[in-house]
Amino acid sequence: MTRLAVLGAGSWGTTFAQVLADGGADVTLWARREEVACEIREAHRNSAYLGDRLLPDAVGATSSIEEAFDGADGIVLAVPAQSMRATLESWPALPPVPVLSLTKGIERGTDSRISRIIAEAGGAETERIGVLSGPNLSGEIAERRPCASVVAADSEELASVLATWCEAPYLRTYTSTDVVGVEIAGAVKNVIAIAVGAATGLGHGHNTTASLITRGLAEITRLGVALGGRRDTFAGLAGMGDLVATCSSPLSRNHRLGLALGRGLDVRAAAAEVGQTAEGVATARAVSELAARLGIEMPITDAVVDVVDHDARIDEVTTALLARGVRPE
Known part of the structure; x- marks a missing residue:
């Protein structure tokens, strides 16, 4: 079973942890606050963002970034755009595994795209970074309503690998090399x-x-x-x-x-x-x-x-x- 770490336990990160688990992955969700991680582990809920919605049993949680990294076959980033650089710089370097960004934005001050920030501040090689976009209203995806998205990476090979992470029955993922x-x-x-x-x-x-x-x-x-x-x-x-x-x-x-x-x-x-x-x-x-x-x-x-x-x-x-x-x- 693929082990994936989702970094960021807001509404989108938590919802996507559900997507990955529904697609067959074993997921560790990193939360900044231990009380959020504890609720996810013990009650299978993130009530601050998803109310009473139950998360799959395959979604665990931690507030330790080292624990989230440990044994991960892939990293999924769901950190807000304007805090992405500072957050990555506060962590150890990202492990040498594929990285998928869910974050949509341009950094103020540098006008950098998110994938560039991940490479610069997270120490990830460009050739192992992909991005996901599309009509991604997290409230509908949390309800498992059908939708489609695009995963883009520099190579079709990496885009295909990242797309296989997202094989939940309600999410159709297409690939692209236009990052x-x-x-x-x-x-x-x-x-x-x-x-x-x-x-x-x-x-x-x-x-x-x-x-x-x-x-x-x-x-x-x-x-x-x-x-x-x-x-x-x-x-x-x-x-x-x-x-x-x-x-x-x-x-x-x-x-x-x-x-x-x-x-x-x-x-x-x-x-x-x-x-x-x-x-x-x-x-x-x-x-x-x-x-x-x-x-x-x-x-x-x-x-x-x-x-x-x-x-x-x-x-x-x-x-x-x-x-x-x-x-x-």
Whole structure:
């Protein structure tokens, strides 16, 4: 039996531990707090994130990173994007086994993709790092509702190995060698989801949200291709699939944060209302800076930055977006 360590016991890490166990793996879930690890071990629950949902018997837990690493055939990282580097630097080097990242975001300050952070701060060779993305609303996956995702790695061989970890009956996993495209799509869709949620919170209708989703996909594609991603990636599960799910579902933290902004809350109050990390808030500025260096126009992303970083009013930003001059699509 494959032994996998899932590092990060939030809602997504815990849910994915269930996925891996349902796929036949023996899973050790690392939690920062011992009381969380103890509850998972003894009650098979993580009540802070998944309520009363029972976890499979094959999911254990520890608060010792050394214990999590011990005997692991693979590592799955579910640490928030903005704390990934510091967390990895506080641990021993990752063991020499395949690593799968579940984290979606771009690091502020360095504008680094998550796989690059794992290589730099975790001591993992690039050729053994893969990333997973797609329409991954953890609440639905926890309920074992059917969905699909993409696992990307530099080699098809590694992508296939990582995909075999995710063979739960309700999760169909496809493979890709476009790591850049999959990571950019997974990061930027969170920013677009904030804009779409805000438009809904302001009372705008489906025409507005469909327009923002479509033009948001154009922004994601422009940036991803400029960084070396493949255009077809953005029309697939990691691109359009994840974007639609994140922009339209009340289960999406970034969508809910946007809704709160549209109702008139400032970003701090909106984040408090959501109660969990909405990666799009921190990612927006990093994406905007990265695009500016490359000369890529990303007006929706820039508008989100104005709101979350510069306290612009969301209704004024929306008006400015709709007032842009005539141009070819």
